[in-house]
Amino acid sequence: MHLKKPHVDAIVIAMGFPAKEKAAADSSPLLTVSELTSLIKGNLEASFPDVTVEGEISNAKLASSGHFYFSLKDENSIIQAVMFKSKLAALGFAPSDGLRVRAHGAISVYAQRGQYQLIVQSLRKAGTGDILAMLEERKRLLASQGYFDAERKKALPRFPGRVAIVTSPTGAAIHDILNVLGRRNSAIDIVILPAPVQGAEAAPAIAKRIEQANRLDIADVIVVCRGGGSLEDLLPFSETVVVKAIAASRIPVISAVGHEIDWALSDFAADLRAPTPSAAAELVAESREVLLRELDQFQAVLESTMRSKLDALGASLEVFSPELVKARFEILSLPIVNRLDDAHEALVNSIKGLLADLDHWIALACSIIETASPQAVLKRGFSIVRRVGKTQAVSASAGQAAASRGGNEIVRSSTGLEPGEHLHISFAEGSALADVREVNE
Amino acid sequence: MKNFEQRLQRLEYLADRIKEPDLPIEEAMKVFEEGMTLSKGLRKELESLQGKVEMITNGPDDQGGPDMVPFQEVKE
Numbered sequence: 188m189h190l191k192k193p194h195v196d197a198i199v200i201a202m203g204f205p206a207k208e209k210a211a212a213d214s215s216p217l218l219t220v221s222e223l224t225s226l227i228k229g230n231l232e233a234s235f236p237d238v239t240v241e242g243e244i245s246n247a248k249l250a251s252s253g254h255f256y257f258s259l260k261d262e263n264s265i266i267q268a269v270m271f272k273s274k275l276a277a278l279g280f281a282p283s284d285g286l287r288v289r290a291h292g293a294i295s296v297y298a299q300r301g302q303y304q305l306i307v308q309s310l311r312k313a314g315t316g317d318i319l320a321m322l323e324e325r326k327r328l329l330a331s332q333g334y335f336d337a338e339r340k341k342a343l344p345r346f347p348g349r350v351a352i353v354t355s356p357t358g359a360a361i362h363d364i365l366n367v368l369g370r371r372n373s374a375i376d377i378v379i380l381p382a383p384v385q386g387a388e389a390a391p392a393i394a395k396r397i398e399q400a401n402r403l404d405i406a407d408v409i410v411v412c413r414g415g416g417s418l419e420d421l422l423p424f425s426e427t428v429v430v431k432a433i434a435a436s437r438i439p440v441i442s443a444v445g446h447e448i449d450w451a452l453s454d455f456a457a458d459l460r461a462p463t464p465s466a467a468a469e470l471v472a473e474s475r476e477v478l479l480r481e482l483d484q485f486q487a488v489l490e491s492t493m494r495s496k497l498d499a500l501g502a503s504l505e506v507f508s509p510e511l512v513k514a515r516f517e518i519l520s521l522p523i524v525n526r527l528d529d530a531h532e533a534l535v536n537s538i539k540g541l542l543a544d545l546d547h548w549i550a551l552a553c554s555i556i557e558t559a560s561p562q563a564v565l566k567r568g569f570s571i572v573r574r575v576g577k578t579q580a581v582s583a584s585a586g587q588a589a590a591s592r593g594g595n596e597i598v599r600s601s602t603g604l605e606p607g608e609h610l611h612i613s614f615a616e617g618s619a620l621a622d623v624r625e626v627n628e
Numbered sequence: 629m630k631n632f633e634q635r636l637q638r639l640e641y642l643a644d645r646i647k648e649p650d651l652p653i654e655e656a657m658k659v660f661e662e663g664m665t666l667s668k669g670l671r672k673e674l675e676s677l678q679g680k681v682e683m684i685t686n687g688p689d690d691q692g693g694p695d696m697v698p699f700q701e702v703k704e
Contacts, residue, residue: 346632346633356683362701365681365701374677374679378681378683378694379683478674488646489642489660492646493660496646497653
């Protein structure tokens with residue numbers, strides 16, 4: 188511990204501790220830790236209220252409070268830093284380990300930990316200022332030429348049976364994609380169109396692969412991708428030649444460059460941007476599952492609609508079931524049956540009456556006829572006299588035969604009769620032949 | 629046979645059509661049968677897919693058909 192004292196004194200001197208209080212090692216003023224820390228804090232914070240420091244991020248950690256803790260380091264030194272949530276939200280990128288940044292802020296002493304740290308007010312990627320400005324300018328130019336127009340965007344097929352991947356065959360992107368597709372058991376055909384994804388030859392190669400995929404009509408969807416890297420590494424995907432090839436592609440293109448936070452101009456030209464190659468693979472793999480679910484739904488719609496239609500039809504047919512039809516017919520036919528019954532009864536009754544009347548009439552007629560019968564007249568003592576003629580046979584039987592033949596007229600008057608003329612007389616019983624002796628008119 | 633997307637669109641159309649309330653029942657039966665056949669066919673096709681991974685060996689400027697080899701992943 189004795190080694191520490193001169194060291195502390197040295198700091199105190201450096202910080203401008205009042206010289207008059209300087210004393211020999213043994214007689215230096217006794218300070219509490221808090222007093223000392225307070226002195227350090229006052230000096231340090233006053234000295235560095237406004238600094239800009241460049242370094243590489245390490246130990247990046249986003250606290251649950253939303254504050255971002257990290258270290259800035261270079262080859263020899265390291266300094267703690269914190270960026271509060273409110274400032275972090277305004278950041279255009281997600282700071283991560285390995286990223287070179289320029290941090291602007293103030294030094295603060297954290298008394299409880301005995302640490303000093305940089306309170307970062309603003310952060311930007313180191314050395315990216317020029318590149319970003321160049322990309323922004325190119326983006327503006329390409330946008331003004333219509334390469335990013337929303338109308339250009341093609342819909343992705345809902346089920347890409349075959350997917351072309353333009354990427355490095357040895358890169359992280361293809362590894363991630365195959366990983367996801369394997370895990371998802373996507374059953375989608377993949378054809379890899381190998382191309383370097385960084386360096387000067389990358390952009391023209393990527394563009395040519397996109398053209399080739401279209402020329403050979405090699406797939407339903409093209410994924411243009413690479414894994415994460417520095418801004419410079421991703422630059423080929425922002426090259427005009429790549430942007431134009433994507434815009435010209437007849438086959439829909441998904442751009443998946445770097446990590447979520449990264450972007451390239453290919454993202455703007457593509458029909459769809461996936462935040463990462465894995466995400467692109469998820470999109471592609473999902474399509475089959477989504478489609479199978481859709482098929483389920485279509486089938487359910489067909490079945491349920493058909494069933495409800497048939498049910499409705501059954502309900503309308505129920506009106507015509509045999510039992511109901513019979514009942515309905517009975518209801519309809521009842522009045523007719525009644526009328527028929529009534530008519531039948533009326534008819535029968537009428538016939539009976541008619542027959543009774545007829546009987547009566549017949550009996551009446553019989554009695555009338557009987558009354559009118561010549562026999563009845565004869566019985567009352569009248570006789571029928573017919574002329575037989577003078578020269579004819581005179582037997583009574585011959586006269587009767589002649590009378591029945593109707594040959595002789597019935598005598599109704601004495602006029603015309605002559606004495607000696609034969610007459611046939613019919614009685615109620617029997618007959619007689621008589622001669623006329625005298626005629627009185 | 630029409631391609632997958634066309635058949636899928638046809639199925640979509642049929643699923644809409646069968647919902648029309650004044651569709652005659654004979655027509656609905658036809659729609660139903662065609663739709664179910666399509667749906668089963670598409671499903672079978674989806675489920676029977678194997679999924680192969682190939683790499684084109686043609687250079688980007690090569691004309692003619694693509695030459696493919698099965699892709700064997702090589703880690704960097």
